Amino acid sequence: MALLKIEDLKIYYRSSAGITQAVDGISFKLEEGQSLGLVGESGCGKTTVARGIIRVMDKNAFIAGGKVIFNGKDLFGFSEDQMRCMRWKDLSLIPQAAMNSLNPVYPVIDAFNEILILKGGMDTDSAKKRAKELFLMVGLDLKRLYHYPHEFSGGMKQRAIIALALALNPKLIIADEPVTALDVIVQNQVLMELKKLREKLRVSLIMITHDISVVAQTCDIIAVMYAGKIVEKGTVFDILKNAAHPYTLGLENAFPNLKNANKSLISIEGSPPDLINPPNGCRFAPRCPFQIKDCRQEEPKLIEVNPGHYSACFMMSEIENIRKKAKETETWIKIDA
């Protein structure tokens, strides 16, 4: 049985301009111990998915449909109180800009105490013991427990937050851009730490990021999101070695590669659609150089291209040709939007 199963999840935002269909019918599965990378540009709905799963959404957001099944239980059937009991213990969230989520007026140990004592029901002594254990686990100096957040560097704060997320042995951690604000060396250290801990503790991970290379290094499977939909999903190898959706191919073209000086970068012209009035048909069609008539009328469903590898594109029959053409700059230059 999958640890987490998301079926046709829809989360919309209300605003004076109308209803934004931020997440519009996405489905994926995550097995125990697996790590999933949720990749996409800003505004594609990836953070909304994370916050929807753990149900800490903005006030104007609402669930418009779908199911989140965690460990066999339908989370949307849970009351707020029941949800509160799940957080930290069963699933925890490392929020975006986690570095700013430690309370600046309390020493870091207080944050641990709060969770271990209030949520975990530990007494002061065992909480202290556990906090020390966690600090050692993420490679932080024990005397740091009594320091205030401002005395920590960015990387150290990020480690502390990871330790906090692991405090009550959750089965699933959702990490929203966990390394985006960090320098490369620290980023490498934090990612390595996260990877080791995940393997040791067999905890599942959803990693949300815009950086394909971070996912390539840490995840087993990838789901690529565009404008509130999953356009492609599969293993890391499927997506990065054998992409089968024009958007994914375009993203790969846009990444500078340190090791390959001769690769010229190609951008995807245009910008993502307005999600209050999304276009008919495929949401990527207005920017897609391979669009056909059907793309603007009917929405493509995810189809299995290879076992376990899905792509939502009508042009699957010509994918070999598309892969070849996608490498050429001319292909992407002029598309009438």
Place this chain on the structure above:
Amino acid sequence: MDKNRCLIKVKELKKHFTVSHNLFKQSSKKSNVLKAVDGISFEIAHGNSLGLAGESGCGKTTTGKMLLKLYEPTGGKYFFNDIDTSNIYKKEDIKNFRKKAQLMFQNPFEAINPRFTVRRALMEPLIIHHNGSNKEKEDLVAYILNKVKLQPVKNFLEKYPHQLSGGQLQRIVLARALITNPIFLVADEPVSMLDVSIRAGVLNLMRKIAHEMKLTTVYISHDLSLIRYMCHEIVIMYLGKIVEMGLTDEVIENPHHPYTQALIAAVPVTDPEIKNEEIKIKNYVPSPIDLPPGCIFQNRCPIATEICFRIEPKISKINEKHQVACHHIN
């Protein structure tokens, strides 16, 4: 005249800030010196591009600001087009310098006055620097918008910043920097606020325009792959000093300084078949107020020996195109 004349020549440039120890007592006796940039030297030839790389706090932005005379250096010399810039202090001279040396900001969402239309934002530099008629100015605005590929121009002129996307705004920021026809441009993290799919467009455009206008450019970025894509030469900074510099390809293919090696190894690889190694560098960056003696990198360096704790390594050539500051180059 020498053919390889350099536009930018920097010698032992320094910028030190005095920081007060106590937040609430500004005049506290105990004030410390933060050495943001501490004796750096490099040259940029006409039309070349140089990348300043390093982690946050290494002094790359401070260097950029000194190159634009937004900060006055604490020590050292800076020659711009063979003119000692410490002699540029008269109002008229500074105005002239600003016309030639421009800055492209990091965050396009904050760099443009939200109450200005695109036309007004681009007019601003012309109002200050251009003596021509209104018609001439209007023509220049249209010309530069065409140049940054915001076409058809008439669709953009009356737009406000909130009506434009990040990529379009960054093009406006670029256009505004270029409208005075500068010869030198500093771009501070020009695409870090943009989405990946549109970054490439802005970068390609900058490359093309720099080539067309024979601009000398400095890119400030923590992203080595971006610098490799954009720059002829690279300078790697650590705690206000240059640890390694040279031709970009040479430095990235063949890094000699242990810090550069770590930086390069830490960049995540997009290929899932190649796994990044764990970086062997321990500890954290020391405080720039209280620097250790000897080599600045000694407390984190995996190959440091006794000499590194005593004597600061001088930057020296390992070949014509590559310089390193390390005692253990071999």
